[in-house]
Amino acid sequence: MSHKPVDPEPEAPSFGVHHQTEPYDFIDAIDRLPVGVKTARPELSIGILLWPEFPLLALAGLIDSLRHAADFGDNSQKTRCSWFIMSPEPTKPVLSSSGTSIQPDGGFRRPEDFTYIAVIGGLLRSLGTGNPAFRDYLHHAANADVPVIGICTGSFILAEEGMLDYRKAAVHPYHIQDFQKQHRAVYAETGHDFIDEGAVLTCAGGISTISLATELIRRHCGPDRATKAIHQMSVPNKIDDTAISVARAIGFTNVSDPRLRRAVFLIEQSLLKQISTAWLADQVHLSARQLTRLFHDEFGKSPQEFIRCTRLKYSSWLLKNSTESITEIALRTGFSDCAHFIRHFQKEYGCTPGYWRSR
Structure with a gap:
């Protein structure tokens, strides 16, 4: 008497249980x-x-x-x-x-x-x-x-x-x-x-x-x-160029003067653009001289020096938190070329971007 082979019972779906071991760990x-x-x-x-x-x-x-x-x-x-x-x-x-x-x-x-x-x-x-x-x-x-x-x-x-x-x-x-x-x-x-x-x-x-x-x-x-x-x-x-990503990277700049606070905000919003002191002053309804004085009193820097330092701070964060090349980071943070970026970075942080990333 012959017997018809019985099909094996189908396995119950795992719903990805086996794939969750690594995330659980x-x-x-x-x-x-x-x-x-x-x-x-x-x-x-x-x-x-x-x-x-x-x-x-x-x-x-x-x-x-x-x-x-x-x-x-x-x-x-x-x-x-x-x-x-x-x-x-x-x-x-x-x-x-x-x-x-x-x-x-x-x-x-x-x-x-x-x-x-x-x-x-x-x-x-x-x-x-x-x-x-x-x-x-x-x-x-x-x-x-x-x-x-x-x-x-x-x-x-x-x-x-x-x-x-x-x-x-x-x-x-x-x-x-x-x-x-x-x-x-x-x-x-x-x-x-x-x-x-x-x-x-x-x-x-x-x-x-x-x-x-x-x-x-x-x-x-x-x-x-x-x-x-x-x-x-x-x-x-993710790492991107949105204002919030920039703000997280460079931190919150606490400024009491509302006009200066607005200027700092505009800098953070426009970090990758070329910003002139005259344009920035116009946006906050001050003369360029008045705005420069406010920056010197608060930060000890001119508006352009503050912008450059902010870009360098963001670039230092990208060096640690992204896999982008130094050239890509230089262009992302508004520097015209890699050599220009490296020179300013070394002046600000006392080392090259490559050393900063590897240390």
Whole structure:
């Protein structure tokens, strides 16, 4: 009696399990890194205020970045980072722009309990409907020297409260015209994930919120925590010529004079262009002599010397963080040729770009 061969039972799909070994090892290696200084409270804590009809993506990007950085593995405990959604009516859910409601975690806490206070704005039609207690709380936080963050149309709210006057603000392109019409004292710009003005930060919203969150994680918890969040959320860690990439590379230049602050911002925005002192002075409504005096008083440099130093600082970062050739970096940072770049770099840093990269 013959038997018909039985087809083997098909294997269950693995859903990429075998391919995840290396990423798991990578995350485990990050989690095993020693903590620099252990504290009784999380190193980064953000109090969150939700405006009516807020965007869910902005909230999710902020919280999920903190969640991945906060604990070992994927346990989601608030060990290194914490977050708390506050409301003067904590039992009342807040309706998002998609129609999904979020339940606040509780009432207002002391601003000093947080590293930052973030307000996520809603649709423009809803900006006037937020509870006035939110605005009072933002001023309370500012008076307590707790930095405030405006996410999405949260920048409108901070501007309405006078917190952005003569400062830079990151605004979504969809809202830029409305913002500029309503808030002429604010230097509103598009093309940024976020802008840090020290006491006040602004973020365009959407996935830019992830960029903001990972930068705050890097500052307060270390680059290992930021790397973990970026890796877990599949965020590309790219190097490009956007203003935010330049700002991350050269750092934030804290300047008190609003005219000089604007000039520095324009330099950072136009790092690859040839900028004359006369053009820069015209943009900030000063004479070239007045602007030069401000630069000398603040930095001990002329505007052109400051521009060159800023380009060299960016190039030094690229040498360490990119695989581009020295010639490519020279051209990327606005130098006419490689020899010109090397000469100025050696004068500024006391070594050649090649040695800087290899040391």
